[in-house]
Amino acid sequence: MSELVQPREIMPLRSVVLGCGAYLPSRIVTNEELAAKVDTSDEWIVQRTGIRQRHVAAEGEFTSDLALAAARKAIGHAGITVDELDLVIVATATPDNTFPATATKVQHKLGMKRGFAFDVQAVCSGFVYALGVADSFIKTGQAKTALVIGAETFSRILDWNDRQTCVLFGDGAGAVVLRGEETAERGILSTHLHSEGEHYELLHVDGGPSSTGTVGHLRMEGRKVFVHAVQRLAEVVDEALAAQKLTARDIDWLVPHQANKRIIDGVGKKLALDPRQVVVTVDRHANTSAASIPLALAEAVHDGRIKRGDLVLLEAMGGGFTWGSALVRW
Structure with missing residues (x-):
């Protein structure tokens, strides 16, 4: 047989x-x-x-x-x-x-x-x-x-x-x-994307081909953006962890959007992460918008901090308002 x-x-x-x-x-x-x-x-x-x-x-x-x-x-x-x-x-x-x-x-x-x-x-x-x-x-x-x-x-x-x-x-x-x-060992575990268009005037560019025919300049109401960022980033971090049945203790590295050191520190403290687990480049790069997370990610990968098997949490908020997170097993 x-x-x-x-x-x-x-x-x-x-x-x-x-x-x-x-x-x-x-x-x-x-x-x-x-x-x-x-x-x-x-x-x-x-x-x-x-x-x-x-x-x-x-x-x-x-x-x-x-x-x-x-x-x-x-x-x-x-x-x-x-x-x-x-x-x-x-x-x-x-x-x-x-x-x-x-x-x-x-x-x-x-x-x-x-x-x-x-x-x-x-x-x-x-x-x-x-x-x-x-x-x-x-x-x-x-x-x-x-x-x-x-x-x-x-x-x-x-x-x-x-x-x-x-x-x-x-x-x-x-x-x-x-x-x-x-593979069950690594890769993007999940992404979580959101937007809230009613707040677009709080962070916008005052120009465009359909409205003014010019490029325009960036305009921002900083304090209001700060408040929304703290709230929404906390929510989307919790959402990502809950989706994978994980807790903050499982995170090896937080790679946040590099907009403001106070916001970055706030998210890190909420997750009870050691500051050494948070990748920070805002001091040297400032806010590079869509480039900020991959710039920080590349730095931490190439200097050896992020290693195979690490759980990496990415999170960002931007004009729109838009915000989102991603969990990646390296």
Whole structure:
């Protein structure tokens, strides 16, 4: 009698992070340099935000250039070729042009001749949104390998005479390569996305092709944004943990959106995390919007802090209001 064939255990299809990359423009603008131009000081900025400096793109250096540099590093770190990519998503609120998508320029400059590319616009939540979109495409079989990028040149939409906003933001790009694998051991466990459009005026750009025909400048009611951020980020963190039947004690690393050190500290304390478990780059990068999480993630991966098997929690909130979280087993 032939032996019974044991059924193969069915593993979930998950989006595994194969590699990370980051790029920051070479020019650094310190608080002292800004204090020479607007009514502010290093002490005022650091006390309220934790920011000490930011990177600013050079003249003629576009969002697509930053995205491309980060993408190439992520592809190299992943150990794949461009020909293996099926999908490119660029999360950005500062595209090169109104259209076409900045992602298509990155696709072309990479030499990618197949697959598809598009942008996602959710401001500072953009990278988490893009992760969720890419994860969905992978799980439905429309893509196997995806390049997800957060890239911004916020310096181009700042009013450099407005001390309330010009001190807060910087330019940069970060990227990850995802691949669908049948595994229960690692990958994106879940993403959780939300928006609340009634508050869009609290954090917006006062221009656009349909309204003013201009790019416009960033405008923000900082205190109201702060209050909403603390509340919504706490909610979406709890949602992510509950969805996976986990607790804060299971988290190895928190990689938050880098907007304000006080908000970051607040989320870390709520989770009872050791400050050393929270990845912080806001002091050196400022708020790079959709680029902030992948920039921080790449730093912590490449310096060895985040290791195989670690549970990593990502969370962000941005204009819209949009907010979201993702749980990733590294």
